[in-house]
Amino acid sequence: MRDRLALPCTALAVLLAVLAPLAAPGYVLAYDMVFVPHQPLRAELIWPAATLPRAVPLDALVSLSATVAPGWLVQRVVLAAIVLLAATGAGRLVPAGRLLTRMVAAVGYAWTPYLAERLLLGQWGLLLAYAALPWLIAAALRLRDGNRRALLGVLGFGALAAVTPTGGLIALVAVVVLAPVGRPAWSAGAVGGVALLNAPWAMAGLLTGADGRSDPAGVAAFAARGTDWTGPLGALAGTGGIWNAQATLPSRTSPLAAVGTLLLLALAGYGWHLLRRRRAELAIRLAVLAAGGFLLAVLAVLPGVAGGLEWLVAHVPGAGVLRDGQKFLIPYALLLCLCAALGAERLGRRPVLIGALLLPVVLLPDLAGGGFGRLRPVSYPxxxxxxxxxxxxxxxxxxxxxxxxxxxxxxxxxxxxxxxxxxxxxxxxxxxxxxxxxxxxxxxxxxxxxxxxxxxxxxxxxxxxxxxxxxxxxxxxxxxxxxxxxxxxxxxxxxxxxxxxxxxxxxxxx
Structure with missing residues (x-):
């Protein structure tokens, strides 16, 4: 019983540490995170006539939830779900690991610069995809093992990811990469089902009156940003690098952040062999996803590549989704946390695992308390x-x-x-x-x-x-x-x- 409760209790501890300010009444209003008492359901939220469907079907789902619960409660439920699902999902995905190893992966994945930056930027819809990915991959692996009922998990967590276009695309590519070999009907059901879950924003994008092409100036504006001497590549390697400096916690600019990133990379490199030995399918396919996501994140900062990306978003409808490439680091963040946890286990000493458990908090202490009070609720006038x-x-x-x-x-x-x-x-x-x-x-x-x-x-x-x-x-x-x-x-x-x-x-x- 104690072993079964250890992972959920770890996730709950992370939740209380990160979202403690939400115990106060009111609404957390931060950049893109806007909740209101009762958001009306309008046609514009389902089918934007003049803009690209960046919040389809997210806004419509929030409006529907307002028919059964007030906005302040919906906000707390979704934010709590992000932290709990991310931590427990990453911990459960560790193949045949010790309990402490699973706890290391859980804390690591729920306490990353990626989660912190996107949370402070208010992009909770994208973080639902972040939280859903470990569960989606686990369901896809069970489907590969012959468990037909796992298709429901693939579709369920695929739906959670697809509340935003970026999350839906990540989920779709993940299912394509992990689709069962030798079972074409099951593969078609998984891939086709997740593709259909992306239909709301895809159809809205095709039929909107807005020009699907984007301003190429957004490539430079949304390019990954360095926070220390390692530059953008170092920030991305540590799962950070968001374009908005105001969404970056002060601890990310300290010398300790770069040292911590190097330490995590070393642990992950040491743990890669263990992941591949225990579950080769997971290791190889997640590595493919992680490499693809990391490549998209660095496109705008690679010499000679940014110009091509500018041309692409200016001439190809829908390519604007690639401007903020740092969003696609989700699979990389998951692989890094799994391998780092296994690297600590491979070192074989309990103190090393305990140190690895505390390492994310030491490197990013100001995520606690809602970013040291930056997620404090307020009341509308x-x-x-x-x-x-x-x-x-x-x-x-x-x-x-x-x-x-x-x-x-x-x-x-x-x-x-x-x-x-x-x-x-x-x-x-x-x-x-x-x-x-x-x-x-x-x-x-x-x-x-x-x-x-x-x-x-x-x-x-x-x-x-x-x-x-x-x-x-x-x-x-x-x-x-x-x-x-x-x-x-x-x-x-x-x-x-x-x-x-x-x-x-x-x-x-x-």
Missing amino acids: ADFAVVAARIDREPGAVVSLPFAAYRTYPWNDGRTVLDPLPRYVDADVLVDDRLIVGDRVVRGEDRRAEAVREALAAGRPLSGLGVRWVVVQRVVGGAGIPPTALSGFHLVHAGIDLQLYEYRSSQTSY
């Missing part, structure tokens, strides 16, 4: 509910000002977050879909947003664009709004955090 209720009574197109994709609110402790208004109100909310990374501006796809930008720049009234509502938000360091932009609009709610304006004589709408 009352203005949001008031404005949402007013717009719901008389629906119409909404412009959110200042016109930017991300907000820095004083009530959110100055942390940056994606504008919550499009998820809070049951209306079509126009926001700036460009992404600004340092001094680089990555072009958006929404022609309606472009029209709003042009009107604001030219000082023309927004009423000429068929807008019914304008919401002016109180943000930190927000740009000024041209007085002419609100010409013809009437103030209907003057709150501390939100002001709502209505254009009553509008005759056209989006």
